[in-house]
Each structure stands twice: as C-alpha cells, then as structure tokens.
Amino acid sequence: MLKNCRMNMEASFLDKLQRSGRLEAEEYKSLLFSRDRETVLSLHAMARERTLAEFGHSVYLRGLLEISNICRNDCLYCGIRRSNGNIRRYRLTGTRIMDSCRKAYRSGFRTFVLQGGELGPDAVRWITEITSEIRRTFPDCAITLSLGEYEDSVYAEFRDAGADRYLLRHETSDPRHYARLHPEGMSLAHRMYCLDVLKRLGFQTGTGIMVASPYQTADDIVGDILFIGKFRPEMIGLGPFIPHKDTIFADYWDRGQSLLDDMSVRDAALELTLRLISIFRLMFPRALIPASTALATIAPDGRERGILAGANVIMPNITPPSVRDDYALYDCKLSSGAESAEGLRELAAGLERIGYVISWDRGDFRYE
Ligand code: SF4
Numbered sequence: 432m433l434k435n436c437r438m439n440m441e442a443s444f445l446d447k448l449q450r451s452g453r454l455e456a457e458e459y460k461s462l463l464f465s466r467d468r469e470t471v472l473s474l475h476a477m478a479r480e481r482t483l484a485e486f487g488h489s490v491y492l493r494g495l496l497e498i499s500n501i502c503r504n505d506c507l508y509c510g511i512r513r514s515n516g517n518i519r520r521y522r523l524t525g526t527r528i529m530d531s532c533r534k535a536y537r538s539g540f541r542t543f544v545l546q547g548g549e550l551g552p553d554a555v556r557w558i559t560e561i562t563s564e565i566r567r568t569f570p571d572c573a574i575t576l577s578l579g580e581y582e583d584s585v586y587a588e589f590r591d592a593g594a595d596r597y598l599l600r601h602e603t604s605d606p607r608h609y610a611r612l613h614p615e616g617m618s619l620a621h622r623m624y625c626l627d628v629l630k631r632l633g634f635q636t637g638t639g640i641m642v643a644s645p646y647q648t649a650d651d652i653v654g655d656i657l658f659i660g661k662f663r664p665e666m667i668g669l670g671p672f673i674p675h676k677d678t679i680f681a682d683y684w685d686r687g688q689s690l691l692d693d694m695s696v697r698d699a700a701l702e703l704t705l706r707l708i709s710i711f712r713l714m715f716p717r718a719l720i721p722a723s724t725a726l727a728t729i730a731p732d733g734r735e736r737g738i739l740a741g742a743n744v745i746m747p748n749i750t751p752p753s754v755r756d757d758y759a760l761y762d763c764k765l766s767s768g769a770e771s772a773e774g775l776r777e778l779a780a781g782l783e784r785i786g787y788v789i790s791w792d793r794g795d796f797r798y799e
Pocket of ligand 1: 502503504505506509510511512513547548549579
C-alpha cells in the first residue's frame, strides 16, 4: 500500500518534470533516489524521447586535447594535483597542439576542447596565443577552454583571443562539502564568482559535479540540481567519482558510504550519474550534456548508457598518445579505443548498435 502510494507520487513528479522542467527539492530527491525500477526506467525513457525530439539520433563529437597536466592546485581527489610527485609532468608545445588540432580537423572534428590543470598567471600569454592561433587557423571551429580559475580580465583576454566556450565544474555547491575536498585557500565562492564572470562575458558556459564523491550527501546533490537549475549552464558535465591511487581517497569505493543502499559505492556512482543526466535533460532540453570519459571508464557500456539516458555529446581524446597516460585525473582513465580520435570507427559502431550516429556539427547552444 505504502509502496503504491510512493510509486504514484513519483509518477506525478515525473509527469511534472516532463511538463514544466522543474521540481521542488524534495521531489528531485524522491526521483533521484527512487527504489522503484519502473520509475527510473520511465525517467530515462522520457529524457531519451526529449533528446530525440531536440537532436534526433545525432551525437556531437568534441576533440579533447589535454594540453598540460601541471596544476597549481591541490584538490584532494585529483591525480594530477600539485603535491602528487608520482607523475611525469608535461606541457605541450604550441606546435604539438596545432598538429593535434590539424589531425583532428582532418578527421572531422569542429570543436576543440583545450583542457589542463590550472597553470596560473604565468601561462596566460601562452594560452591566449595558442587560442588565437587555433582561431586563425580554424575559423569554422568552436574553441572550448577548461583551464580553471582566472581573473575577470584574463577570461576576457581568452574570449577576445577567440574562445567560445568555457568549462568549469563547480564539483559541489555546498561549502562544507567543498571544504572537505579542497585544501585551504581554494574557495567555492570564488569558483561561483568565476562562473558568473564567464556567463557575463558571453561564453557558452559549462559546469557540473562529481557524482557520489567522498562526503557527498543526498541533499548535496539536490543542492547541485537547484544551483544548476538557477545558473542555466549551456553545458552540464557529470562524472561518477572514480578514486585515484595517489590520493587519500584511493580506497573510497571499499570504505565509503553508498548513496543508494541496495548498491555498492561504485555502482551507485554510475547509477546516480545516469539518473542525473536524465533529470538535467528534462530540465534543459537543448543543453549539451556529455556522456563523459569517467562514465565510459566506470562501466564498459557507460558511454552508450549515458546516451540512452539523454546525453548528446562525446569527447574523444585527441591528445598526442605519448602523454595521454600522464593525464590521469583518476585511476584507469580511458584514453584509447572508442575514447580516442583513433577509435572513431569503434565509437561509430558502438553508437550505431544503439541507433545513433556521429554529428560533426559544432553544435552551439545559447539561451534566448
Ligand atoms: S581538479 Fe583541476 S584544479 Fe584541482 S588539482 Fe586537479 S587539475 Fe588542478
């Protein structure tokens, strides 16, 4: 009886989300942590239908170029954080970056995502010059930067140099949670400030979270949904938390607390990421939502499940193979096979199996 009552409520929340694109906090929580398989399947089906209505069966591809693994920050969960002495550091030369872009362009890519650790003021000129050169050489391509926090004037320089989009995941919107994942000196308030600046400057802006990260609570994730609902990012990045061996969270999957009581910590991270993709798709029908590399890493069919849950972007790795393994944000991060530019045929075949095709369009999106 109680179960039927809960299922009816969840069905009404689903209906409301589909119709209005918005729910109250407790309603999001009820859907996200539902124990009813039918509810979850309906959530994914609705999100999938909405994605098909907006984008058809096309999935946008972005070329992910990891330009440097040097970072001035020390986020406690991150494999390339400053204090990790067990990795080989690199910063690609301009020539190697341009060669990678040329090769990717020939394969069909029309968006380059330049990602790296936060290098700080000394690197501003280098970033600006390389952005300008890509803009000059490939005027028909979109340039996305994902390089961390900078001053307002620096973001403006990046914009003037030709960058169209900026990704800066806030990771968690709860200051208490943020403080447990980051060292003193890093502040959530500043990250949020940066996101506002990026929007104000006219970047297509992306943010997002690590799902099922250490110390994260159900209410934290609901807080993230509410924050993203208000912020209205053009891109929403959601990755399941995956531990890195050189961090204090190396054994988190073994000792952490699962957010779904019938699943392991790891399985809950995957499951909640998929549910969040669907919820955000219903909230933001036109948003760019990747089926992330972390999703493909945590499960062999993670990428395809992400697409079927409502994601519409995949970001194959176009970084020179000789340094790819050095950009290890977490353990076993995929950078070959269908996650790489060389594996496009494999990627296309995987998409075809679930009825989708690659789109080489830039796939720009802006709110009215
Ligand atoms: S998460 Fe980003 S900012 Fe933090 S240490 Fe890693 S690369 Fe640097």
